[in-house]
Amino acid sequence: MALDKANKSMTEKEFDEQEEYPKRNLITSTYQLITPQVASSTTVQGGSQQKAYVNMAETGDSIHQMTRELSLRRETSIASQHLKVIIIGEALARTYSLGKLVNEFLRDNEIRPSCLVLISKGRASDGLESKTAGEIPAFRLAGMVENAYRTTRILPPTSLIKLESNIESGTSFLLQNVLSANGEIKFAGAAIIKGKTNKMIGFLNEEELxxxxxxxxxxxxxxxxxxxxxxxxxxxxxxxxxxxxxxxxxxxxxxxxxxxxxxxxxxxxxxxxxxxxxxxxxxxxxxxxxxxxxxxxxxxxxxxxxxxxxxxxxxxxxxxxxxxxxxxxxxxxxxxxxxxxxxxxxxxxxxxxxxxxxxxxx
The missing domain is CATH 3.30.300.210 (Nutrient germinant receptor protein C, domain 3)
Known part of the structure; x- marks a missing residue:
């Protein structure tokens, strides 16, 4: 999942022109869902391989409500226990306390506390895109943290449970930063989270990390x-x-x-x-x-x-x-x-x- 400052997709805008439920447009949640029949094969259509995932966006003010809104757009519900990665966009992390943004995830007894949390310099949803056929960006992000034995520029992974501990401690801490460009991603430095506010205040670049x-x-x-x-x-x-x-x-x-x-x-x-x-x-x-x-x-x-x-x-x-x-x-x-x-x-x-x-x- 990616969390960004509100930016409605064209599909959402067209839905809202016909009927809109009461909400404030504060956050856009992007959900990456695996397409099972594609992920389990190398299906080729029209000479090009299909994506193994689909990204769906919802905009609102309640993360829980936005998740439930997806039930009105697809035949199956989201399996929360399969959530691997949460990316939070820079603009959103500077505006709202992380304690508020992840509150629903921490309260949901289906979401695994091992879920990885990252910050994105730019829109978080860009980190859930890939140009490589058959690749699932969320799995790629979760796997990249395993490369820490090869470089000093990857932080020890921050899981949801570790993030909660950092938030409750009141001390400042870091989250791994992700850059996105042309369907590619890169770990580049870290976001600084201020302990007293739990908001992002800046970055350490790669050399500083x-x-x-x-x-x-x-x-x-x-x-x-x-x-x-x-x-x-x-x-x-x-x-x-x-x-x-x-x-x-x-x-x-x-x-x-x-x-x-x-x-x-x-x-x-x-x-x-x-x-x-x-x-x-x-x-x-x-x-x-x-x-x-x-x-x-x-x-x-x-x-x-x-x-x-x-x-x-x-x-x-x-x-x-x-x-x-x-x-x-x-x-x-x-x-x-x-x-x-x-x-x-x-x-x-x-x-x-x-x-x-x-x-x-x-």
């Missing part, structure tokens, strides 16, 4: 691309493991944090012709280059959180709550503002354990 993953230490894989200072040539470090430790320090009324980041990986690409990976001096230089890049990513992300949006979406407050609970009780009600003024120091250590088979010993 990169930096946030290093802060949290929740990455399962990915790359660090840097350039040799002397030659300007490309060097790529592939992450095999990462861990991060956020350490709060309290002195009187002053709070600060140290972020300790460690990673092991491999030299996966090297354009420095004079660089021999079998030489310790070269490997040391690559490590330092990659560490510098990670520090840059982390510093930019923290600056975005503290200076532009004034929110903590990296878990600094949670570490303060765990390790200094009395201090947390004193600052938690206005934590985002307090966090925006807190000093943060970074310590990054990367270790190259593998450099492939390319190199020669002189």
């Amino acid at each position: 990169d930096g946030l993953t290093w802060i949290t230490g929740k990455g399962k894989g990915g790359l660090v691309k840097s350039f040799d200072k002397k030659t300007g040539q490309l060097i790529v470090y592939e992450i095999e493991s990462m861990k991060s430790h956020i350490e709060p320090h309290v002195k009187g009324n002053s709070i600060s944090f140290n972020v300790h980041i460690e990673s092991e990986g491999r030299l996966s690409e090297n354009w420095v012709v004079s660089g021999n990976p079998l030489e310790n001096q070269f490997l040391h230089k690559v490590q330092k280059n990659s560490e510098k890049k990670v520090k840059h990513l982390v510093r930019n992300t923290v600056e975005k959180m503290q200076k532009e949006y004034k929110v903590d979406v990296a878990g600094f407050g949670n570490q303060l709550r765990i390790k200094r609970p009395r201090v947390w009780m004193r600052v938690k009600d206005n934590w985002d503002q307090t966090f925006s003024e807190v000093p943060i120091n970074y310590d990054v250590k990367l270790m190259i354990k593998d450099y492939g088979t390319s190199g020669s010993k002189k």
